[in-house]
Amino acid sequence: MKFPDAAGASAALPPGTAGAVDHIGIAVTDLEAGVRLYRDLLGLELERIEEVPTEKVRVAMLKLDRAGALGHLELLQPTASEGAIAKFIAKRGPGLHHIAVAVIDIEAVMAACAAAGLELLDRTPRTGAGGRRVAFVHPKSTGGVLLEICAPAPGGIA
Ligand code: CO
Numbered sequence: 094m095k096f097p098d099a100a101g102a103s104a105a106l107p108p109g110t111a112g113a114v115d116h117i118g119i120a121v122t123d124l125e126a127g128v129r130l131y132r133d134l135l136g137l138e139l140e141r142i143e144e145v146p147t148e149k150v151r152v153a154m155l156k157l158d159r160a161g162a163l164g165h166l167e168l169l170q171p172t173a174s175e176g177a178i179a180k181f182i183a184k185r186g187p188g189l190h191h192i193a194v195a196v197i198d199i200e201a202v203m204a205a206c207a208a209a210g211l212e213l214l215d216r217t218p219r220t221g222a223g224g225r226r227v228a229f230v231h232p233k234s235t236g237g238v239l240l241e242i243c244a245p246a247p248g249g250i251a
Contacts, residue, residue: 107202107205108198108201108202108205109196109197109198109199109200109201109202109205110194110195110196110197110202111194111195111196111197112195113163113164113194113195114164114192114193114194114195115163115164115165115193115194115195115225115241115243116154116157116164116165116166116167116192116193116243117157117165117166117167117189117191117192117193118167118169118189118190118191118192118193118239118241119166119167119168119169119187119188119189119190120169120170120171120178120181120182120187120188120189120190121168121169121170121187122170122171122182122187123170124142124151124153124168124170127153127168127170128142128153128155128168131155131166131168132155137155137156137157137159137166138155138156138159139153139154139155140154140155140156140165141153141154142154143222143223144172145220145221145222146172147219147220148169148176148177148178148221148222149171149172149173149175149176149177149178149179150169150170150171150172150176150178151169151170151172152167152168152169152170152222153166153167153168153170154166154167154168154222154223155168163195167193167222169190178190190239191229191238191239191240191241192238192239192240192241193227193240193241193242193243194240194241194242194243195243195244196242196243196244197244197245198244199218199226199227199228199242199243199244200218202242203215203218203228203242206230206234206242210234211230211231211234211235212230212231212233212234213228213229213230213231214228214229214230214231215227215228215229218244221241221243223246224246224247224248225243225244225245225246226243226244226245226246226247227241227242227243227244228241228242229241229242230242
């Protein structure tokens with residue numbers, strides 16, 4: 094699976110972007126219950142479950158649609174009490190956590206966001222689910238939405 098070719102997708106596409114939502118992140122307390130809801134009751138295809146030790150979460154990736162290869166629901170269950178998702182759930186309860194926008198050139202998009210005055214939570218990209226390179230933008234810069242900028246893993250997407 095590859096990200097769309099930014100140059101071919103649209104002449105108006107901002108530099109470094111991919112013109113697509115990569116995934117929607119949802120904080121859950123019970124990953125298996127989340128899979129039962131979205132897969133067994135609602136029919137989304139479970140692509141994989143993985144652990145992301147750096148983020149202290151177990152992640153279930155479900156395809157937003159069965160034909161699509163890009164968009165996913167990302168269910169995030171904390172594996173330790175000090176992780177960001179655990180803290181989010183402790184403070185606000187489970188629920189919608191972030192939206193991730195796919196980009197081709199994460200450094201370019203981070204620089205553009207910083208130049209536009211947005212507050213980035215990362216100075217350099219960190220490793221996210223599937224080996225993606227990701228960076229977060231603070232909700233106070235985006236109208237209340239925690240935004241993840243999400244680039245393919247070096248060597249391709251898992
Ligand atoms: Co995410």
